[in-house]
Amino acid sequence: MLVAIILATILVVYLVDSFYWRRRKLPPGPMPLPLIGNMVSLMAAADPVDQFLKWRKQYGPVYTVWLGPFANVFVTDYDVMHDAFVKQGDAYAGRMRNYAVDQVRGGNKGLIFSDGNLWLEQRRFALHVLRDFGVGRSIMEDNILTESRALVDGIREKLHKSGESTEVEVTPLLTVCIGSIINALVFGYRFENDKLEEFVHLKKLLDQGVSPEFQFLFFIAGPISTKLPFIRSSWNRFKSCMGGIYDFIDKNLAAHRTTFDPNEEPTDFAYAFLNKIHQLKQQGKSIENYSNRQFTNVAFDLWGAGLETTLTTLRWSILYMIHHPEVQEKIHQELDRVIGRDRDVIMADKPTLPYTMATINEVQRRANLFPFNVPHTTTQEVTLAGFQIPKDTIIQPLISCVHRDEQYFPSPDLFQPERFLNSDGSLKKVEQLVPFSLGKRQCMGESLARMELFLLFANFMHNFNVSAPTGKPLPTLKPKIEVIFATLLVVYLVDTFYWKRRKLPPGPTPLPLIGNMIPFIAAADPIGQFLKWKKQYGPVYTVWLGPYANVFVTDYDVMHDALVKQGDAYAGRMRNYAVDQVRGGNRGIIFSEGNLWLEQRRFALH
Numbered sequence: 259m260l261v262a263i264i265l266a267t268i269l270v271v272y273l274v275d276s277f278y279w280r281r282r283k284l285p286p287g288p289m290p291l292p293l294i295g296n297m298v299s300l301m302a303a304a305d306p307v308d309q310f311l312k313w314r315k316q317y318g319p320v321y322t323v324w325l326g327p328f329a330n331v332f333v334t335d336y337d338v339m340h341d342a343f344v345k346q347g348d349a350y351a352g353r354m355r356n357y358a359v360d361q362v363r364g365g366n367k368g369l370i371f372s373d374g375n376l377w378l379e380q381r382r383f384a385l386h387v388l389r390d391f392g393v394g395r396s397i398m399e400d401n402i403l404t405e406s407r408a409l410v411d412g413i414r415e416k417l418h419k420s421g422e423s424t425e426v427e428v429t430p431l432l433t434v435c436i437g438s439i440i441n442a443l444v445f446g447y448r449f450e451n452d453k454l455e456e457f458v459h460l461k462k463l464l465d466q467g468v469s470p471e472f473q474f475l476f477f478i479a480g481p482i483s484t485k486l487p488f489i490r491s492s493w494n495r496f497k498s499c500m501g502g503i504y505d506f507i508d509k510n511l512a513a514h515r516t517t518f519d520p521n522e523e524p525t526d527f528a529y530a531f532l533n534k535i536h537q538l539k540q541q542g543k544s545i546e547n548y549s550n551r552q553f554t555n556v557a558f559d560l561w562g563a564g565l566e567t568t569l570t571t572l573r574w575s576i577l578y579m580i581h582h583p584e585v586q587e588k589i590h591q592e593l594d595r596v597i598g599r600d601r602d603v604i605m606a607d608k609p610t611l612p613y614t615m616a617t618i619n620e621v622q623r624r625a626n627l628f629p630f631n632v633p634h635t636t637t638q639e640v641t642l643a644g645f646q647i648p649k650d651t652i653i654q655p656l657i658s659c660v661h662r663d664e665q666y667f668p669s670p671d672l673f674q675p676e677r678f679l680n681s682d683g684s685l686k687k688v689e690q691l692v693p694f695s696l697g698k699r700q701c702m703g704e705s706l707a708r709m710e711l712f713l714l715f716a717n718f719m720h721n722f723n724v725s726a727p728t729g730k731p732l733p734t735l736k737p738k739i740e741v742i743f744a745t746l747l748v749v750y751l752v753d754t755f756y757w758k759r760r761k762l763p764p765g766p767t768p769l770p771l772i773g774n775m776i777p778f779i780a781a782a783d784p785i786g787q788f789l790k791w792k793k794q795y796g797p798v799y800t801v802w803l804g805p806y807a808n809v810f811v812t813d814y815d816v817m818h819d820a821l822v823k824q825g826d827a828y829a830g831r832m833r834n835y836a837v838d839q840v841r842g843g844n845r846g847i848i849f850s851e852g853n854l855w856l857e858q859r860r861f862a863l864h
C-alpha cells in the first residue's frame with residue numbers, strides 16, 4: 259500500500275513537473291512528452307526544418323521545444339534573432355558545459371566550447387592572427403589557389419589513368435585539398451608526399467570522432483557512466499581517438515617550439531601563439547590564457563570546424579550542379595566569357611562573376627548545413643519577444659528557418675541562384691542569408707570559408723562538367739538526420755547520468771525515468787533501504803524518485819542544523835498543477851509558501 263501511494267505521488271509530481279512547472283517561465287511550444295520531449299514530431303518530419311516552420315506558424319517566432327528532457331528556446335525569425343543575438347550579443351553568448359569536454363579538453367578551453375573572458379580574449383587573438391596571415395588577402399589566396407590547382411590536376415590525373423571512364427570520386431581529393439589549407443594556416447605545411455599518410459590517419463580519427471557512437475558518448479559521458487560495462491570500453495576508445503588527434507597537435511607544437519625564433523615574423527598560427535607567449539612574458543603579464551592545453555584546443559577547433567563545414571558545402575555544390583545542369587551551363591558561360599580559357603579564377607574576379615557568386619549563395623541557403631545551430635546559452639536573464647527568459651537557458655538562433663522563410667526567399671524549396679541577382683544581373687545582397695550564424699558567436703572562419711568556397715568552386719567549374727554516372731539515378735538531396743537524433747538521445751542520457759547529479763549530494767545511480775525506484779519496490783520496508791543508503795553515502799544523499807532528485811536528510815543533528823537553525827531556507831513547497839487548479843493557486847497552509855503562508859500560519863496558530 260505504502261509503495262503504491264509513493265508511486266502514485268511520484269507519477270503525479272512527475273507529470274506536473276513535465277507539463278506545467280518546467281514550462282511555466284518559457285515561451286510557449288508543443289506539449290512535450292515525458293522523457294522524449296518533442297522528439298517524435300521531429301523524427302516524423304522528413305526534414306526537421308519543416309517541423310520548425312510548422313511550429314513557428316502555430317506558436318510565433320520564439321518557442322520552446324524539448325529535445326529529450328532539455329528545453330531549447332528556438333528563435334526562428336530574422337528580425338528577432340538580430341535584435342537578440344546581434345544587438346544584445348553578450349547576453350546570448352554562453353555555451354553549455356559537458357563532462358566529455360572537461361575530461362578530453364581539460365576544461366572549457368579552446369574556442370567553440372569556451373565562454374566568458376577566456377573565450378573573448380582567445381577569439382580576439384585568433385581573429386587577429388587570421389587577419390595577419392592574409393585571410394581575406396593575397397597570402398591566403400595564394401595558398402588556396404595552390405590547393406585548387408592540385409585538386410584540378412589530381413582529378414585530371416585520375417581521369418587520365420581511368421582511360422575511357424569519365425567517373426572520378428572527387429571527395430577524397432577535395433578532403434586533402436581543404437585539409438591542406440587549414441593545416442598550412444595552423445602548422446605551416448600542406449599534405450603532400452610523405453605527409454599524405456599522416457593526413458589519412460588524422461582524417462580517419464576525425465571521422466571516428468564524429469561517428470554516431472562517439473557523438474553519443476560525448477554527451478552521455480559522466481564520472482559514473484564511463485565506468486559502466488560497454489560504455490567504459492567505448493569511452494576508452496573515444497579517449498584514444500581524441501588522444502590521437504591531440505598527439506598530432508602536440509607533435510607539431512613541439513616541433514614549432516624547437517624552431518621558434520622570437521625575432522622572426524610568425525608564419526603560421528602555432529608560431530603566432532608562441533610569439534604571443536613570448537611577448538606576454540617580456541611584458542611581465544600573465545600567460546594563463548595561453549597554456550599548452552589552450553593551444554591544443556584552439557588548434558583542434560580551427561581544424562575541426564574548418565574542415566568538415568567547407569568540405570560538406572562544396573560537396574553539396576557539386577550535387578546541386580548534377581541536379582541543375584541549366585545552372586551549370588550558365589556558370590560555364592559566365593566563366594568562359596569573363597575569365598577565358600587561359601588562366602585561373604582569382605579573388606579579384608569575384609565582382610565580375612555575379613552568377614557564380616549567386617549560385618554559391620543559393621547552395622549555402624539550400625544546403626542549410628545547420629538545421630539546428632550550435633546551442634548558445636543566456637548569460638543573464640533576458641527579455642525576448644515579450645518573454646522573460648532565465649539565465650543559463652539553452653537558446654538557438656535557427657538560421658535554417660530564416661533560409662526557408664518565404665518573406666525573404668519566395669518559393670524557398672526551389673534552387674534558384676537568380677534570387678540573389680538584381681534585375682541588371684548584378685549580385686544582390688540579401689541580409690537574411692546567414693549560413694555563418696550571427697552575433698558574438700558568429701563563425702570565426704567566415705572570411706576564410708568564403709575565399710575557399712569561391713576559389714575552389716569557381717575553378718572546379720571552370721575545368722569540369724559534372725553529372726551522375728551514366729545509367730545511375732541522381733544522388734538524393736535529402737538531408738541525413740539520424741545523426742542528429744542519436745545526438746539528442748545522448749544528450750538525454752548525459753543529463754540523467756551526469757548533469758543533473760553533478761551539484762547534488764552522492765547517492766545510488768538512477769536509471770533513466772524510474773530513478774532509484776527498483777530498490778524501493780524490492781525492499782520489504784523503504785525505511786530499511788533508507789538506512790542502508792545512509793550507511794553507504796552518509797547522512798545526506800540523493801535518491802531519484804522517478805525522474806526527480808530528492809535530497810534526503812537522515813540524521814537528527816544535520817536535520818536540526820538545517821530545518822531548525824536555518825529554517826527559512828528550507829521552508830518552501832513544490833508547486834503542483836492540481837493544487838493550482840483545485841485550490842485556485844497556492845492558498846491554504848499546507849501548500850502555500852512565502853508571505854501568504856507565513857501570515858496564515860501565524861494567524862491560525864494564534
Ligand code: HEM
Pocket residue numbers: 369370371381559560561563564565567568571627628631632633634693694695696698699700701702703704706707
Ligand atoms: C562553409 C563553411 C562554414 C560554415 C557554414 C560555418 C558555420 C558555422 C556556424 C553556424 C557556427 C556556429 C555559430 C553560433 O554558435 O551561432 C560556426 C562556429 C565556428 N566556426 Fe565556422 N563555419 C564554416 C567554416 C569555418 C572555418 C573554415 C573555420 C576555421 C578556420 C571555422 C571556425 C569556427 C569556429 C572556431 C567557430 C566557433 C566560434 C565561437 O564559438 O566563438 N568555421 N561556424
